[in-house]
Amino acid sequence: SNIALFTCVYICSHQFAKKLIGLQHGHEILCCIICKPSICCMCVCLCNPLPSLHRQRSLPHRPPLIPLVARMADQNTSGTPAMTEREASRLDKFKQLLAGPNTDLEELRKLSWSGIPRQVRPITWKLLSGYLPANAERRESVLQRKRQEYFGFIQQYYDSRNDEHHQDTYRQIHIDIPRTNPLIPLFQQASVQEIFERILFIWAIRHPASGYVQGINDLVTPFFVVYVFEYIEEEVENFDVSSLQEEALRNIEADSFWCMSKLLDGIQDNYTFAQPGIQRKVKALEELVSRIDESVHRHMQQYEVEYLQFAFRWMNNLLMRELPLRCTIRLWDTYQAEPEGFSHFHLYVCAAFLVRWRKEILEERDFQGLMILLQNLPTMHWGNEEVSVLLAEAYRLKFAFADAPNHYKR
Amino acid sequence: MAGGSVFECKEYLFKVLVIGELGVGKTSIIKRYVHQLFSQHYRATIGVDFALKVINWDSKTLVRLQLWDIAGQERFGNMTRVYYKEAVGAFVVFDVTRGSTFEAVSKWKHDLDSKVKLANGNPIPSVLLANKCDQKKESSNNTALMDNFCKETGFLGWFETSAKDNINVDEAARFLVENILANDKGLPYEESNGDRIKLDQETVAAESKSGCC
Numbered sequence: 001s002n003i004a005l006f007t008c009v010y011i012c013s014h015q016f017a018k019k020l021i022g023l024q025h026g027h028e029i030l031c032c033i034i035c036k037p038s039i040c041c042m043c044v045c046l047c048n049p050l051p052s053l054h055r056q057r058s059l060p061h062r063p064p065l066i067p068l069v070a071r072m073a074d075q076n077t078s079g080t081p082a083m084t085e086r087e088a089s090r091l092d093k094f095k096q097l098l099a100g101p102n103t104d105l106e107e108l109r110k111l112s113w114s115g116i117p118r119q120v121r122p123i124t125w126k127l128l129s130g131y132l133p134a135n136a137e138r139r140e141s142v143l144q145r146k147r148q149e150y151f152g153f154i155q156q157y158y159d160s161r162n163d164e165h166h167q168d169t170y171r172q173i174h175i176d177i178p179r180t181n182p183l184i185p186l187f188q189q190a191s192v193q194e195i196f197e198r199i200l201f202i203w204a205i206r207h208p209a210s211g212y213v214q215g216i217n218d219l220v221t222p223f224f225v226v227y228v229f230e231y232i233e234e235e236v237e238n239f240d241v242s243s244l245q246e247e248a249l250r251n252i253e254a255d256s257f258w259c260m261s262k263l264l265d266g267i268q269d270n271y272t273f274a275q276p277g278i279q280r281k282v283k284a285l286e287e288l289v290s291r292i293d294e295s296v297h298r299h300m301q302q303y304e305v306e307y308l309q310f311a312f313r314w315m316n317n318l319l320m321r322e323l324p325l326r327c328t329i330r331l332w333d334t335y336q337a338e339p340e341g342f343s344h345f346h347l348y349v350c351a352a353f354l355v356r357w358r359k360e361i362l363e364e365r366d367f368q369g370l371m372i373l374l375q376n377l378p379t380m381h382w383g384n385e386e387v388s389v390l391l392a393e394a395y396r397l398k399f400a401f402a403d404a405p406n407h408y409k410r
Numbered sequence: 411m412a413g414g415s416v417f418e419c420k421e422y423l424f425k426v427l428v429i430g431e432l433g434v435g436k437t438s439i440i441k442r443y444v445h446q447l448f449s450q451h452y453r454a455t456i457g458v459d460f461a462l463k464v465i466n467w468d469s470k471t472l473v474r475l476q477l478w479d480i481a482g483q484e485r486f487g488n489m490t491r492v493y494y495k496e497a498v499g500a501f502v503v504f505d506v507t508r509g510s511t512f513e514a515v516s517k518w519k520h521d522l523d524s525k526v527k528l529a530n531g532n533p534i535p536s537v538l539l540a541n542k543c544d545q546k547k548e549s550s551n552n553t554a555l556m557d558n559f560c561k562e563t564g565f566l567g568w569f570e571t572s573a574k575d576n577i578n579v580d581e582a583a584r585f586l587v588e589n590i591l592a593n594d595k596g597l598p599y600e601e602s603n604g605d606r607i608k609l610d611q612e613t614v615a616a617e618s619k620s621g622c623c
Contacts, residue, residue, distance in 0.1 A: 172483065175433040175454075182451035214432065214454045214483045274488065308492055312457035321456065368476065371460040 091117040094124065103127055103134045112337035115330055115384060122230040125223070126255065128336040129262045143251075150254040153202045161201055169212050173200045180217045181325070185238050186228075187221075191249070192241055196220055199257045203264070210271035215316040219263060222320075222329050223256040266343045270315065278315040281347055282307050285314075288351045291401060296358050303367045310374040314350050318342065322353070323379050323387075330387045348394040348401075353377075356390065418470055424590050425476045425496055429518050430503035431511040432482030435541040438573035439503065440477050443583055448574050455481045458493050465587065473587060494526040499590045500536040501582070506570070507545050519563050528593065535589040537582055538568035544575045 083091070094117060097108055108127060116124045126132040131146070132139050161170035177196050181187040187196075199220055204212035228236055231248045241249060269277035286307040290297040300307075313321050320328050331349070335341030354361075357377060364370045379386070428436045437452045437459065444461045459479040467473045480493050502518050504511040515538065523533045538560055560568050566589055569582040 172432060179451065179453050182453060214481060215456050217454075279489075306492065308489070309458060309460070312489075316456050321453070368460075368462045368474070372462065375460055 087117065090115075091119060094120045098123060101136050103136065105134050109337040112333050114334075114388065116333045118229060121226050121329075121333070125226055125259065125332075125336060129259050131255070131258050131262060143255075146258055147251060147254040150202070150257050151250070153206070154198055157202060157205055158198060160205070166201075166205060169204050170197075170201055172214070173197055173204070173212050173217070176214060176217045181221055184325070186225075186236060186241070189241055192224075195224070195249070195253045195256075199253065199260065202257065203261060207264070207268070209273075210268060213271040213275075213316075215313075216264070216271065218317050218320045220256055220260050221325065222332055223259045224252065225325065226329060227252040227255050263342055266340070275316070277343075278312060279308075281315045281350075282311045284347055285311050285350050285354075288347065288397070288401060289354055292351060292397060293355045293358060296355060296361055299362055300370065303364075303370050305367060305370045305374070309371065311350060311354075313375075314353070315346070318346060319350065319353065322377055324382055327379070327382050327384075327387045330384050331391070334391050345394065345398065348398045349390060351397055352390050352393040356393070419472065420470060421472045421474070422467075422591070422594060423474045423476065424498050424587070424594075425478060426586065426590075427478050427480060427494060427497045427500040427522070428503060429480045429500060429522065430482060430539075431505070431508075431514045431518075434482065434503045434505040434508075434511050435573050436479050436482065436501075436503050439501070439539065439541060439571065439579055440479050442573040442576060442579050444477065446576075448576070454483075455479050457481055457489075463583075467587070467591070471591075473591070475583070475587065490521060491525045494522065497526050498528070498534055498593070499586050500534055501539050501586065502536060502565070503539045503541050505542050506540050507542055507547070512540075516563055519565070523564065533564055535566050535586060535593065536564070537586045537589075538563075538565045539582055540568060540570045542572060542574070543570040543577060544572040546570075 090111075093111055094108075097103060097111065098120060105127060108124065112124055112128060123132070127134065133142055160166050174197060177193045177200075178188070180196065186192060196217065200212055200217055203216070204210075225236055228239065228241070228244075231244055231252070232239060244252075264271070267277060269275075270281075271277075286297075289307075318328070319331065323331070332341075335345065338345045357373070360373055361370065364373055428440060430436055432454065437455055438448060440459075440461050441447050441449070441452065444463045458481065461477040461479065463475040463477060465473040465475060478493060478497070480490065500522055502515055502522070504515050506512075519536065522536065526534055528534055538556075540556070556568050560566070567585060569578045569585070571578045571582060573579060
């Protein structure tokens, strides 16, 4: 098969300028088109994983070319407008798969694992989440029915937001919405905030075991951004939604609601009383890190840093607070392609993410320093490359450590 | 103060909690205090946020203040117990423009007192902050009522604060640290280990600068 689950990553200062030069052991081999054949292209092939990948990486010294939120819906963060050959070939593969009367979801998962081109991301996300059926003929009617159903909920329940037994829920949502993605102009538009309020309120009252929990508001964002992109060509972050047709906006709202619901169905015990899912996963993270990097684990113990103090947020918000939005969107490509991506694979991503900072962690020599580092990890410049490396490392960890609790313990 | 050598410099490390309902401005108060900044755009705190303020208290005293900004949505059951552990002081914050957040103050105070105590069993010193006073509608005079509320609920005192206009934030912090230091007098951090002097509530309350906005 020429579908590579892993891509080989070149680390050089031109890390976005890449070209597919061939396949080796069924894995794609890429080459930097700028410095080739210069020796500065150090290839780190993930199919032959090194004990700790990030140790091999020197920090890319590139200009600060990616602003905080720019190009957030963009598959390619390179700033080069033209698609590389590799990107074009991947897009073709997606289009072929999506064109048939029945989409092979298994193939679509495999292909999506290493990232979905933004042109086909909306439909691919809807298919992978189970919102849309594999059968192409049925899709339109399913969409119509689900959208009607959602607006039926709105009619039925939304007026109750000021009733006594719902007003606390509504007020909490109302306070949190303006401070969801506060730096992105798109989310400061009144009509967008109203959409978020409706989605969250309806979800909360239909799920009384958890209700509205802070953090769930963040989880609507990637869906909303990706589905807005279905209707526009330009950058999304400054986009004025009032220029969309009303129907388009309603579709985006309903689709975001259903896909967020599907996601939350898989992680609901993260948000029920006392958040047992999160407590369990934070413990599992601690246990995992103690096995994969004893020195990091011991260092944190030495300075009495508890995992709950920083990793609670990693679990509650699925790393959305730790990464730029464009990286979350890329991360979710894989989470939706991976079985139990949000509920299980995320744990390995968190472990890979923590160990990614081992050098910085080991340099800190007191509790304060460690906490400030761990709550403000410098990912502002991150793009697809960094997320791909993180995901590949998480994948390796999953295989190496999943079912052998003590096998690797030194 | 002991008349020790001039080279003597004491360092203290204090863990201080900032708690209260969601959206009352806990994060804003901390950012104002630590970074001298205000923004309308802080995201909701998830779990706990950590900040550090280093204070040159006087020529021979350095205070490191760990500020623990606890998420306002009370969802966590026993989790606040983990966050409260070893705290030696607390701010409980409410929003003067939303009465319901004041009603919740007693609940937060009770949660605090039931989960963390000084080594001698006394409650940790806590100060009530009436935040967003720049948005207060009428200048009603509640001083006597608030003083009484503090006395009944066990707060050392209260301050009307505005993180936005930088009103009383430093003053409230100074007041709390004074009280923590009074508990800790003569016990530098390394030696104290929670073995703190009994807090004399009456004396402290008498010195309180409450309601000075």
